[in-house]
Amino acid sequence: MKNRITELLGIRYPIIQGGMQWVGRAELAAAVSNAGGLGTLGALTQPTPEDLGREIERCRTLTDKPFGVNVTMLPTVNPPPYERIFDVIVQSGIRIVETAGNVPAAVFDRLRAAGIVIVHKCTSVRHALAAEKRGVHIVSIDGFECAGHPGEEDVPGLVLIPAAVAALGVPVIASGGIADGRGMAAALSLGAEGVNMGTRFVATREAPVHENVKQALVKARENETRLIMRTLRNSSRVLLNPVSEEVLELEHRPGGAAFEVLRPLVNGQRGRAALESGDITNGVIWAGMVAGLIDDIPSCGELIERMVTQCRARLAAATALTAA
Incomplete structure (x- = not known):
């Protein structure tokens, strides 16, 4: 599969693993990347920025494929040391960063100056437009169905994805509500150029949870x-x-x-x-x-190959309707 997402990220399939706190560790990120998607480390999973640096190096021992780092910036009583976190990311030579939350424009400027591809997660079209104006390369649009923070506007993916695609010039990744190739086919049909999954990747053999x-x-x-x-x-x-x-x-x-x-x-x-x-x-x-769509615990490789096969089958079936 080739499109703007696969070209920008250097991956085989436009499937991204969300950088989930406590879950986005080296073993999961490497498994997703080795399977042709984009694995993502959760920066805030690590106790310190120095630990993040060590986790980045550990991931590199497990894969020679691209992987990213997620940094979520949300209001909190004791903010993480974000400046040091971005120091480590830049100094470690990370080429892809997924951001979320209220990210200052100066952070985007710094990442772009370092040649880093920025994927910014948004829960509304207006936030996506603001992120595009600040220079992000890709918007990950997060629908109401998602785990974690869906925002406060309650717009599901079936509406939010095409609305974002119509409004933006940068490529869009569909996030939330996707667990298999059927959801991937739907997202691509709505104009997205890739999908992001969190919950589905938790239910894989490599996910570092009980x-x-x-x-x-x-x-x-x-x-x-x-x-x-x-x-x-x-x-x-x-x-x-x-x-x-x-x-x-x-x-x-x-x-x-x-x-x-x-x-x-x-x-x-x-x-x-x-x-x-x-x-x-x-x-x-x-x-x-999407927990309601999960019925097994495959390896990341099995899951991604199955998704791609099913996605292609559903897109072919839909195309066949137009030839009738």
Whole structure:
């Protein structure tokens, strides 16, 4: 498959692994890249920028293919040392960076000056237009179905993808709601030039999370995720479990709940512990609606080859309709 995405990123297939915190580690990123997609390391998964540098080098021992680094910049009580993180990225010779959140224009300028291809994730067309104006090379448009932060406008991919494609000149990657070749074919038909997947890659053999988490995704139905922290305008889509139910119960009480009340439940370290220990009842686990489309745990190579085959078959079937 060749288009602007594969050319810009130097990959065989326009399939990108989301840089998920606690999950985007070297073994997963390398497996995706070796299979022809683009693997992504999560910068904020690493305790320090120096640890990120070591993880980049570890990834290079596992693949000689391109991979990227995700840096998400969201409001937080104790901001990560972003300047040092970008120092490490530039000094390590990373050629692809996925950004998300409120990224200062100066960061984009610095990355472009270093010859880095910037993929910026957005949840609305207006944010995508602003990112394009600031010089990003690719926009990853994140629909309402996605895991993590879907924004506050609730526009699903079937509308958001073509709206973004119509408005932008840079290539668009469809993110959220995609788990297989059918979703990939749909995204390409809507004008996207690639797809980004997070939840689906968690349920692969190489994903560095406990087997219980993977099995929970296999068992989950499409209606078994929840949007928490909506009352704080910081919506997050997570797997249905006792913790997410407790968060929602607190939010729905008269007067709602301040973040300080919710913090012990949504604490990132607690979520990390759930991913690593397999106790899926004791932390929030980010998951998209595509959990309802996951029914096995393949290798990344098997998943990507299967996706490409299915995508081509669905596109061929649709094309055949026009010849009837």
